[in-house]
Amino acid sequence: xxxxxxxxxxxxxxxxxxxxxxxxxxxxxxxxxxxxxxxxxxxxxxxxxxxxxxxxxxxxxxxxxxxxxxxxxxxxxxxxxxxxxxxxxxxxxxxxxxxxxxxxxxxxxxxxxxxxxxxxxxxxxxxxxxxxxxxxxxxxxxxxxxxxxxxxxxxxxxxxxxxxxxxxxxxxxxxxxxxxxxxxxxxxxxxxxxxxxxxxxxxxxxxxxxxxxxxxxxxxxxxxxxxxxxxxxxxxxxxxxxxxxxxxxxxxxxxxxxxxxxxxxxxxxxxxxxxxxxxxxxxxxxxxxxxxxxxxxxxxxxxxxxxxxxxxxxxxxxxxxxxxxxxxxxxxxxxxxxxxxxxxxxxxxxxxxxxxxxxxxxxxxxxxxxxxxxxxxxxxxxxxxxxxxxxxxxxxxxxxxxxxxxxxxxxxxxxxxxxxxxxxxxxxxxxxxxxxxxxxxxxxxxxxxxxxxxxxxx
Numbered sequence: 001x002x003x004x005x006x007x008x009x010x011x012x013x014x015x016x017x018x019x020x021x022x023x024x025x026x027x028x029x030x031x032x033x034x035x036x037x038x039x040x041x042x043x044x045x046x047x048x049x050x051x052x053x054x055x056x057x058x059x060x061x062x063x064x065x066x067x068x069x070x071x072x073x074x075x076x077x078x079x080x081x082x083x084x085x086x087x088x089x090x091x092x093x094x095x096x097x098x099x100x101x102x103x104x105x106x107x108x109x110x111x112x113x114x115x116x117x118x119x120x121x122x123x124x125x126x127x128x129x130x131x132x133x134x135x136x137x138x139x140x141x142x143x144x145x146x147x148x149x150x151x152x153x154x155x156x157x158x159x160x161x162x163x164x165x166x167x168x169x170x171x172x173x174x175x176x177x178x179x180x181x182x183x184x185x186x187x188x189x190x191x192x193x194x195x196x197x198x199x200x201x202x203x204x205x206x207x208x209x210x211x212x213x214x215x216x217x218x219x220x221x222x223x224x225x226x227x228x229x230x231x232x233x234x235x236x237x238x239x240x241x242x243x244x245x246x247x248x249x250x251x252x253x254x255x256x257x258x259x260x261x262x263x264x265x266x267x268x269x270x271x272x273x274x275x276x277x278x279x280x281x282x283x284x285x286x287x288x289x290x291x292x293x294x295x296x297x298x299x300x301x302x303x304x305x306x307x308x309x310x311x312x313x314x315x316x317x318x319x320x321x322x323x324x325x326x327x328x329x330x331x332x333x334x335x336x337x338x339x340x341x342x343x344x345x346x347x348x349x350x351x352x353x354x355x356x357x358x359x360x361x362x363x364x365x366x367x368x369x370x371x372x373x374x375x376x377x378x379x380x381x382x383x384x385x386x387x388x389x390x391x392x393x394x395x396x397x398x399x400x401x402x403x404x405x406x407x408x409x410x411x412x413x414x415x416x417x418x419x420x421x422x423x424x425x426x427x428x429x430x431x432x433x434x435x436x437x438x439x440x441x442x443x444x445x446x447x448x449x450x451x452x453x454x455x456x457x458x
Contacts, residue, residue, distance in 0.1 A: 001161045001162070001190070001191075002016055002161065003016065003017045003018075003019055003161045003164050003188055003190070004016040004017065004161070004162065004164065005071065005072050005162070005163070005164060005165055006162060007071055007342075008073065008074035008306075008307040008308060008309050008310065008342060008343045009074060009297060009298060009299075009306065009307050009341075009342045010341045010342055011311070011341050011342055011343065014071065015164075015165075017164045017168075017188055018188070019188050019189050019190060019193075020187055020188045020189055025187055025189060025193075025197065028156065028182070028185040028186075028187060029127065029156065029197070029200055029202050029203070030182075030202070031181060031182025031185060032127045032154040032155070032156050032182050032183070032184075032185050032202075033126070033127055033154070033182075033202045034180075034182055035154045035179070035180040035181065035182035035183040036124070036126050036127055036152070036153060036154035036183075038180045039124070039149075039152050039153075039154065039179070039180060039183060040123075040124050040152040042152070044098055044099035044102075044150070045099075047095075047098070047149065047150050047152065047179075048095035048096070048098065048099075048150070049095075049178065050149075050174070050177050050178035050179045051091050051092070051094060051095040051146065051149065051150055051174075051177065052091070052092060052095045052177075053176075053177035053178050054091060054173050054174050054176065054177025054178075054179070055088040055089075055091035055092050055095070055177075056088075056177075057173060057176055057177055058084060058087060058088045058091070058138075058173065059084070059085070059088045062081055062084045062085070065080075065084050065138065065169065066080035066081040066083075066084050067080070067299070068165050068166060068169065069083060069084075069137050069138065069163075069166060070298045070299055070306070071165075072134070072137060072162065072163045072164075072165055072166055073134050073135065073137060073162065073163060073264075073309040074262060074298050074306045074307040074308065074309050074343070075261055075262060075298060075306060076262075076298040076303050076304070076305075076306050077298060077299050077300075077301070078301060079260070079261060083136055083138055083139045084138060086139055087138045087139050087142040087143075089425065090139075090142055090143060090146050090425040090441075091142060091146045093146075093425040093426070094146040094147050094150045094425070094446065095146075095150065097443075098147070098150035098151065098446060101122075101443040101446050101447065102122040102151060102446065102447070102450065104119050104120065104121045104122075105119060105120045106118075106119045107119060110457075113456065114458070115456045115457055115458055116457055116458060117457045118454070118455060118456045118457065119454075119455050120452055120453065120454050120455070121452075121453050121455065122151070122447060122450040122451070122452060122453075123152075123450060123451045123453055124151045124152030124153045124449070124450060124451075125153060125204050125205060125228075125449055125450060125451050126153060126154070126202075126203075126204035126205075127153070127154045127155070127156060127202055127203050127204060128144075128148055128153050128154070128155055128156070128203070128204065128205045128206065128207065128449050129155075129156045129157075129158065129194075129197055129198060129203050129205070129206040129207070130144045130145070130148075130155055130156065130157050130158070130206070130207050130208075131158045131194060131206065131207070131208040131209075131210065131214070131218060132144070132157060132158070132159050132160065132208075132209055132210075133160050133209050133210045134159075134160035134162050134163045134309055134310075135261060135264045135265060135266075135309065136261070136265070137159070137160075137163040137166035137167075138166060138169075138170070140209050141157060141159070141170055143423070143425075143429070143440050143441055143445070144207055144440065145157075145170075145174070145184055147440075147441075147445050147446035147448075147449075148446075148449050149174060149179060149183060149184065150446065151446050151449060151450050153449055154182065154183050154184065154185075155183070155184045155185075156184075156185050156186075156187055156197070156203070157170060157171070157184070157185070157186045157187065158186075158187050158189060158191075158194055158197070159186065161190065161191075162309065162310060164188060167186045167188065168186060168188075170184065170186060171184070171185060171186035191214070194218070194221075195221050198218065198221045198222055198225065198227065199221065199225055203227070204227060204228075205222070205227050205228040205229065205230075205449055206218055206222050206227060206228075206229050207229065207230040207231070207438075207440075207448075207449075208229070208230075208231050208232070208233075209231075209232040209233075209266075210232075210233065210234075211233065211234065212233045212234065212388075212434050214233075215231040215232075215233040215436060218231070219231060219437075228448070228449070229437070229438070230430075230436075230437065230438030230439070230440065230448050230449075231436035231437050231438060232266065232391075232429070232430055232431065232435070232436045232440065233389075233431070233434060233435055233436040234266045234363055234389065234391065234435060235266050235267060235270075235363065235389040235390070235391025235392060235412075235431060235435050236270050236271060236361075236362075236363045236387045236389045237267055237268065237269050237270055237271070237389075237391055237392050237393055237394070237412070237421055238269070238270075238271045238272075238273055238380075238383070238384035238393050238394070238410070239254055239257060239258075239269035239270075239271065239272045239273070239393075239394045239396075239420075240273045240274075240380050240384060240393070240394065240395045240396065240397075240406060241254075241272065241273070241274040241275060241278065241282055241396045242275050242377065242380075242395070242396060242397040242399065242402050243275040243277040243278055244397050244398040244399045244402065245275075245278065245396035245397055245398065245418075246396070246398065246418070247278055247281060247282060247285070248285070249396075249418070250282070250396040251282060251285045251286050251289060252289065253396075253419065253420050254269060254272060254286055254369075254420075255286065255289045255290060255293070256420060257269035257394065257420035257421065258270070258290075258347075258367060258368075258369045259290075259293060259304065259305050259347055259367045262298075262305050262306050262307065262308060262309075262366065262367060263305070263347075263364075263365065263366040263367035263368065264308065264309060264313070264365050264366060266391055266435075267391055267392045267421040267422065267423065268421075269369075269394055269420060269421065270363065270364055270368075270369065270370065271369075271370050271372065271383070271384070271387075272286070272369055272370065272371045272372065273372045273374050273380045273383055273384055274371060274372065274373060274374065275374060275375075275376070275377075275380070276373050276374065276375055279371075279373045282371075283332060283349070283351060283371055286349060286369070286371070287332040287333045287349050290333045290334070290347040290348075290349055290367075290369070291333045291334075291347070293305050293347045293367075295338070295344060295346055295347070305346075305347060305367055306344075307342045307343045307344045307345075308343045308344070308345055308365075308366050309343070310343065311343050313343065313365055313366060314337065314343040314344075314345050314366070316365065316366075317337075317345050317348075317364060317365075317366045317368055318337055318345075319358075320358055320359050320362065320364055320368070321335050321348065321350065321359075321368070323357055323358045323359070324350050324353065324357045324358070324359045327354065327356045327357045328352060328354070329350050329351065329352050329353055329354075329357060329359070330350070330351040330352045331348065331349070331350055331351075332349045332350075332351060333346075333347060333348060333349040334346035334347050334348030334349065334367075334368075335348045335350070345366050345367060345368075346367070347367040347368075347369075348367065348368040348369065349369050349371060350368065350369065350370045350371070351370075351371045351373075353370045353371075353372060361387060361388070363389065377402055377405055377406070380406075381405070381406065381409045381410065384410060384411075385409070385410065385411045387433075388433055388434040389431065389433060389434055389435045390411045390412045390413065390431050390432035390433040390434075390435045391412060391413055391414075391421075391430075391431035391435040391436075392412055392413060392414040392415075392416065392421035392431070393406075393410045393412040393414065393415050393416070393421065394415070394416040394417075394419065394420055394421055395407075395410075395415060395416070395417055395418075396417075396418055397417070397418070403417055411432060411433065412431065412432065412435075413428075413429070413430045413431040413432055413435065413439075414427070414429070423440075423441060424441070425441050425442065426441075426442055427441060427442055428440070428441055428442045428443075428444040428445065429441045429442075429445070
């Protein structure tokens with residue numbers, strides 16, 4: 001794939017970028033290494049000042065940064081502005097909390113280990129490579145970069161090839177905030193050259209958000225070099241509606257949970273498991289609400305759903321719907337892509353899904369919802385867990401017993417009760433099974449790329 005901005009609203013090439021050659025890549029890795037050596041001796045207050053200054057820049061530049069996201073991957077301008085604001089908030093969160101998260105911990109009874117005192121301390125580890133996707137061009141990067149830099153590490157970014165403007169914007173953001181030159185650098189390289197960077201001895205760890213095959217590949221390479229990885233590889237999140245649910249709230253939230261970011265988020269609700277007692281009413285209301293969404297120019301404030309980010313993503317959805325239809329699925333809304341320029345796909349609701357259909361097991365990355373009728377909570381849990389993914393989940397119920405049943409039984413990194421899955425700086429984010437390993441955000445996220453050193457004093 002060329003490193004280029006292609007407007008998904010029109011399909012037109014905006015600008016193509018030359019990849020960094022080996023000399024430029026080597027120089028940027030060396031800059032990051034030098035920046036790490038300088039930063040690890042700075043204190044938290046200094047780094048926090050730089051981080052807040054970078055957050056202030058992000059806020060101040062929202063009127064240019066947000067349209068850049070819309071141009072590159074098609075999210076609505078309203079949601080692009082929200083992404084910028086969320087990213088700045090996370091930067092300030094780590095500026096405020098990094099020192100507390102990484103404070104030394106004294107052993108209560110050092111005599112138990114024959115010492116006069118003993119403690120643990122968190123230390124930065126070096127230059128970390130981040131391989132990031134296009135769906136949240138700023139947020140996905142910030143949720144790695146903010147904790148990594150506040151811990152004293154340096155970061156290198158290999159961004160998705162269709163968001164080079166976002167990648168280059170991030171290349172300068174932290175330095176403009178005051179961080180040493182090279183503390184965070186972008187590498188404009190194709191995916192085929194990632195392995196060489198991971199194997200470079202100056203790189204100590206890597207993180208990837210993206211597809212399961214990409215994660216497996218990165219983990220295998222890093223593992224062979226004995227380098228730590230954090231992987232977030234997507235999901236097929238269940239949205240469970242029990243018979244006791246507040247149905248109107250569940251429906252209105254279900255729509256947002258499915259089509260946020262044009263349906264292209266790892267933690268979008270994708271499979272709706274609805275108790276038979278309320279199934280017909282849910283499907284009718286949900287389908288009506290999905291049909292009412294405005295699809296169009298993402299720069300328009302009245303647009304609810306913009307185009308998909310890539311032509312290949314649109315083709316994937318077309319193939320999934322065609323496969324489901326051929327196996328007897330019902331299509332209550334959408335299902336037929338619109339003609340004309342751009343990579344638009346209408347909000348779609350698919351019912352009567354069976355294991356024979358690809359949609360039963362595959363992640364649909366777009367505004368496409370599958371709805372299952374379930375007889376009881378046991379069947380809901382079985383179908384919810386009948387996937388290789390386990391990122392997040394949502395349960396709608398007013399029954400405390402049902403709540404406890406699903407919280408304990410769902411195989412996922414998170415369970416949201418009477419709400420939609422979303423990431424917060426205050427909570428750890430990540431999944432189980434093929435959704436990845438490790439955690440981002442919260443205290444757990446900043447500690448992923450630190451060395452926990454034990455100290456014993458006689």
